[in-house]
Amino acid sequence: MRSTLRTRAAGRFVAAATVGALALGLTACGGDDKDKDDGNGDGGGKSTAATVDLPKLDGQKLSVSAVWGGAERKVFLRVLDEFEKRTGAEVSFVPAQEPIISFLASKVAGGEPPDVAMLPQVGAVQQAVERKWAKPLGAAAQKELDENYADGWKKLGAVDGKQYGVYFKAANKSLVWYNTKVFENAGVEEPKTWDAFMRTAQTVYDSGVAPVSVGGAEAWTLTDWFENVYLSQAGPEKYDQLAQHKIKWTDPSVKEALTTLGGLFGKKGFVAGGANGALQTEFPASVKQTFVGGDQPKAGMVFEGDMVSLSISETKAKIGTDAKVFPFPAVGKESPAVVGGDAAVALKDGKGAQALLTYLASPDAARIWAEAGGFVSPNKNLDLAAYPNDVQRGIAKALIAAGDDIRFDMSDQAPPAFGGTPGKGEWKALQDFLKNPKDVAGTQRALEDAAAKAYPKS
Numbered sequence: 001m002r003s004t005l006r007t008r009a010a011g012r013f014v015a016a017a018t019v020g021a022l023a024l025g026l027t028a029c030g031g032d033d034k035d036k037d038d039g040n041g042d043g044g045g046k047s048t049a050a051t052v053d054l055p056k057l058d059g060q061k062l063s064v065s066a067v068w069g070g071a072e073r074k075v076f077l078r079v080l081d082e083f084e085k086r087t088g089a090e091v092s093f094v095p096a097q098e099p100i101i102s103f104l105a106s107k108v109a110g111g112e113p114p115d116v117a118m119l120p121q122v123g124a125v126q127q128a129v130e131r132k133w134a135k136p137l138g139a140a141a142q143k144e145l146d147e148n149y150a151d152g153w154k155k156l157g158a159v160d161g162k163q164y165g166v167y168f169k170a171a172n173k174s175l176v177w178y179n180t181k182v183f184e185n186a187g188v189e190e191p192k193t194w195d196a197f198m199r200t201a202q203t204v205y206d207s208g209v210a211p212v213s214v215g216g217a218e219a220w221t222l223t224d225w226f227e228n229v230y231l232s233q234a235g236p237e238k239y240d241q242l243a244q245h246k247i248k249w250t251d252p253s254v255k256e257a258l259t260t261l262g263g264l265f266g267k268k269g270f271v272a273g274g275a276n277g278a279l280q281t282e283f284p285a286s287v288k289q290t291f292v293g294g295d296q297p298k299a300g301m302v303f304e305g306d307m308v309s310l311s312i313s314e315t316k317a318k319i320g321t322d323a324k325v326f327p328f329p330a331v332g333k334e335s336p337a338v339v340g341g342d343a344a345v346a347l348k349d350g351k352g353a354q355a356l357l358t359y360l361a362s363p364d365a366a367r368i369w370a371e372a373g374g375f376v377s378p379n380k381n382l383d384l385a386a387y388p389n390d391v392q393r394g395i396a397k398a399l400i401a402a403g404d405d406i407r408f409d410m411s412d413q414a415p416p417a418f419g420g421t422p423g424k425g426e427w428k429a430l431q432d433f434l435k436n437p438k439d440v441a442g443t444q445r446a447l448e449d450a451a452a453k454a455y456p457k458s
Helices: 010-025 070-087 100-109 122-130 139-148 151-156 180-186 194-206 220-234 236-243 252-265 274-279 283-291 308-312 351-360 363-372 390-402 425-435 440-454
Strands: 061-066 090-095 116-119 165-172 175-179 301-303 323-327 338-346
Touching: 061 070, 061 100, 061 351, 070 090, 070 308, 070 351, 070 363, 100 116, 100 122, 116 122, 116 165, 116 351, 122 338, 139 351, 151 165, 151 338, 165 351, 165 363, 165 390, 175 180, 175 283, 175 308, 180 194, 194 252, 220 236, 220 252, 220 301, 220 338, 220 425, 236 252, 252 425, 252 440, 274 425, 283 301, 283 308, 308 323, 323 390, 338 351, 351 363, 425 440
Parallel strands: 061 090, 061 116
Antiparallel strands: 116 338, 165 338, 175 301, 175 323
């Protein structure tokens, strides 16, 4: 039986947390002011010292598997380095491929599963439990989780009331980042509604720059586009129903969202490189081409979550000055608020795996990546001063302020065969849609056929 978090107050998150906190933080000058203390208890002051007790594991060898590559992997290795220093354990990183469940299945079959896996989908956590790979949290890890996490995030890592996962890394997936020079040259401001967004895109196009960069080679970006449009347009109840396949992908609400999204994807010159170019563009490149080239980059805007900042940091652009961000525009009454995350799950019994989960549930581990940027933690006891600039601090503050009022990434709630497999299911259907955004009905049929095969029969 699937355990799915269903929240009813996404609108409050949108209106209060996203719009309010992001309005204060996202467009602020992104200078490094983390040592300042404004006295309000929401991020001033220096990061604190170690807070979590860890056992000595001298000589023990552990392995951790994740799909992270590039800059994300480099920073995560720093997190693991600190765990090694504090425990004496030796931790190796095992690169995983998508879908991670298939990758782990081969490791389990070969008798060499990693001690801990970082699972990027709620559905993957559930499948790891159903296949009897996942081990429940021990007392120390559970205590750390209870102290540092809202119930909503704990429920995402639980199956049938038992805790298995620790959501170490979260993502606010309802953000649009833009090149400030492009906006200045075009004479446009941050749009708040979808209609205003399309008008902004047209003006940017008229100024000589493609409005939007799309990393279509990695189809998870396309699922995020759809989810934000759908949540805002159809509303949270429909979103929950579609996420659980309680309504079909042939539903009129899906047609409406695809038609809206197709109006952007199908507009000539609006997507950098056209559909073919976008389908050959990896996510990091989609970010970089928005901020490389001064006031004449390949695109003026790029949609994606807070992880965009990590790729921006690999260019000369400065967050808060050259690169700014606004909440995903409201297609319906509210701007959407979609989150994602990666959960640490133990696949082996033992003191070492449980110690690592305890560490990853602590502010100590979160602080290391937060200071590097490109990361948001759902850990409510992480000092917001750890984040390197006001932009990321505002994103993190909004996430924590949301508490339990979150809508998790829809594709990550789905069985990986539908929502998380390259070349199949939702990923393939939306890549085909990017090629031919006029074929709404065909896309709906492809989505429903794939979903019907992947979801368990009720």
